[in-house]
Amino acid sequence: MKRKGRGAHHTGQELIAPRPFCASSSNPPMRFAVLAVALAMAMVSLMRCSGQARLNADDILRLGSEAPLAKVPYGTAPQQYAELRMPEGKGPFPVIVVIHGGCWIQYATTEYTAHLASALVKEGWATWNLEYRRAHEEGGGWPGTFLDTGRGVDALREAARKYPLDLGRVIAMGHSAGGQLALWAAGRSRIPRASELHTDNPLPLRGVVSLAGIADMRAYADGGPRDCVAGELRVMGGTPAQQPARYAAASPLALLPLRTPQVLVWGEEDSIVPERLFEDYEKRAKQAGDSVEIVRVKGAGHHELCSAEGTGWKQITDAVRRLLR
8 A cells, every 4th residue: 555745844955946847838929027937937847857956855755655564663652663564475584774864853754764665675675664752852862862773773683573584684774864873773882881872782784875874973063054953962962062972972983983884875966964974984984994885876965865766776776785795
């Protein structure tokens, strides 16, 4: 059964152009003012048709998704659950933990990544679309948002008792702030025991695909868009100078080496997460001994990476296949 998502607002996203009108038409003569307006609208439509206009969160929600096989709780709060989707067949299936972003606050839920999770299932992988308490919700913020993410990943152990899931081939895929959480989940074994985020025996991940992920939270706090930086400061409880120990336990860069392969996917038109953060992280991760690569998607902005209809879809699925080999 297919479903359509509801609209959402993200004040840190780019504006969407009107729907394109790509067909030509003949019109009677018109006054100059009307012609000027028509020409302006045609230019916007032409940009959309040529792929220059950017998608936003509402566009992704409108793509629709397949209903999950099961909604599996990993805690007692309403937000502590994961949506399980599986392909047809006996399995056991490799699993992709899908983690939405939204600046760690109210800008996204699992509805945003439902299309992504559904499309990955069509490629032959099970997906575990993870929800968590965000910074503006009771129990979210520090340390709840991070602990929820870790518990949600580890809940696959219990789920595998009921469903044919291959726990030896689990990767995480997160978008934006969810990319930070995906990388962080892979590095949990590196968190000092004294930290509130420490967990004994976290589920090992085979790799991470970070879609426009925020891999360096310290640098992002100094140079990211205002709305998303506000979300970061809220989830962390302050700036890097105010909460150095928290950033040391939560920022993927601070946890290097993660000791698992990482693919960083970046849209070349992304105005929310700058390229320099990816390049600096790649350099530092390789120096620490990690296997890291940057995949650049031409013509893509921040949200296109979550669309199976986007130009980067093959690059993303190829990255998953490399990690699961």
